[in-house]
Every structure is written in structure tokens, then in C-alpha cells.
Amino acid sequence: MARRRTLRPDEEELWRAVARTARPLHSHPMFVKSVEAAAQFTPDPPKAPAKPRLPHFRLGEKAQTAARHDLAPALQTGLNDAPLQMDARTHGKMTRGKLLPEARIDLHGLTLAEAHPELIRFVLNAQSAGLRLVLVITGKGKRGVDTGPIPQRMGALKHQVPQWLRLPPLGPAVLQVTEAHLKHGGSGAYYVYLRRR
Structure with a gap:
């Protein structure tokens, strides 16, 4: 789907001039109102870009905090927490x-x-x-041969x-x-x- 862009002032003036000269194909009131609404349409001012969720990161820079992904807690922890x-x-x-x-x-x-x-x-x-x-x-x-990407216990x-x-x-x-x-x-x-x- 194409993104709608905002019109420059000269393009907006041209659009209004064309919209005023346009004649409806049907004389139904609904179509007349839509053409009039299109002629009076003014686009919203552009929004400021969204703030990124992550801090700025340059290639080669070390991460601020190392995330530890321990999917299963240590066995001793599980026994002690029982x-x-x-x-x-x-x-x-x-x-x-x-x-x-x-x-x-x-x-x-x-x-x-x-x-x-x-x-x-x-x-x-x-x-x-x-x-x-x-x-x-x-x-x-004892540690066996670890050939896969997932570490073995x-x-x-x-x-x-x-x-x-x-x-x-x-x-x-x-x-x-x-x-x-x-x-x-x-x-x-x-x-x-x-x-x-």
C-alpha cells in the first residue's frame, strides 16, 4: 500500500483549483458532499519521528548490559527453592x-x-x-560430544x-x-x- 505524502503549498493550491472545476458524475447528494469535502481537505501536519526504544548502538561497540538467557535454572537452585x-x-x-x-x-x-x-x-x-x-x-x-547449537547438560x-x-x-x-x-x-x-x- 502506497504511503500518503503531504502536499506542498503550490500543489495544494493546484488541487483546490482542480477540485472546484470538477463536476460530479452523478447528481446524488452523497457524491456532491464528498467532492466538496475533498476540496476543503487540509492534511495534518507531519508528525515527529518516533523515539527509538533501544539506545544508539554503533557497530563494534560492546553492549551496555549482557543479557543472560538461562532457560532452565540450575538444579541446585530448584532443590533449594523447594x-x-x-x-x-x-x-x-x-x-x-x-x-x-x-x-x-x-x-x-x-x-x-x-x-x-x-x-x-x-x-x-x-x-x-x-x-x-x-x-x-x-x-x-561427564561431558559428552556437543555437536549441536543447543548446549547439553x-x-x-x-x-x-x-x-x-x-x-x-x-x-x-x-x-x-x-x-x-x-x-x-x-x-x-x-x-x-x-x-x-
Whole structure:
């Protein structure tokens, strides 16, 4: 669609002279009024250009603030932000490594397909045996070959196990999940505090 431009004063005067001599094709009052309105039309004054939303930027200049695009927060942040479901005193002892896990499972080296049923079996058996604190060792993971444009997270089990522990059938059995103390595996293991049956 063509943009309408404003008329210069000499063009506007010419337009009015032509509009005065024009005769309507039809004698209908609507057409007569439109021709008269066109003859009396005066365009609006030009508007000032809009102010740019972004500050001026020259090629080669460094950005003022570096935008960080973190689509998924760190795993530790998600676990720490989870509401505390258990006794605060017991939780403090657990995170400081003062409570000893009553059972442990090592998922190190297993694939996701192998680890998921093992984790379900272990947690449900531990809860039925009356255990409260168990240790799930996932390992920290190793960096694989990153060939794509989207960065891959390190440690598939490390990121998947907390999700499995929130979903059924394990969700109703688990009260709290936190990262283990350094003497029990640190960021490569999780404390899983179970509900009583």
C-alpha cells in the first residue's frame, strides 16, 4: 500500500483549483458532499519521528548490559527453592551430613531406561521396610560430544532423578530431596527422605 505524502503549498493550491472545476458524475447528494469535502481537505501536519526504544548502538561497540538467557535454572537452585516438607532440625542435620543414610543405591553408569525401574524398586522397598533416609548416587556425569547449537547438560541421571522422585509412583513416598553432603557424594548424590507408611 502506497504511503500518503503531504502536499506542498503550490500543489495544494493546484488541487483546490482542480477540485472546484470538477463536476460530479452523478447528481446524488452523497457524491456532491464528498467532492466538496475533498476540496476543503487540509492534511495534518507531519508528525515527529518516533523515539527509538533501544539506545544508539554503533557497530563494534560492546553492549551496555549482557543479557543472560538461562532457560532452565540450575538444579541446585530448584532443590533449594523447594518448600521444606520435613522437620527443620532434622533437615539441618541431614544437609550437614550428621544423619547417616539407612540404605543406598548406586545408579552410576546405568542408562535412563535401566535406572528408572531400579530407583522405583529401591525407594518403594525402602519405604515398606520402614526406612526414612536413603542415599541415591547418580554421579556427576561427564561431558559428552556437543555437536549441536543447543548446549547439553552434564549428567543425565543427575538431572532426571529429582524429577522421577516428584512424579508417581515415587512422589507420594518421598517427603524431601536434597543434594547430599560432601562426605556422602556431594553433588553426585541425593538424600531422599521418605514418608512413613
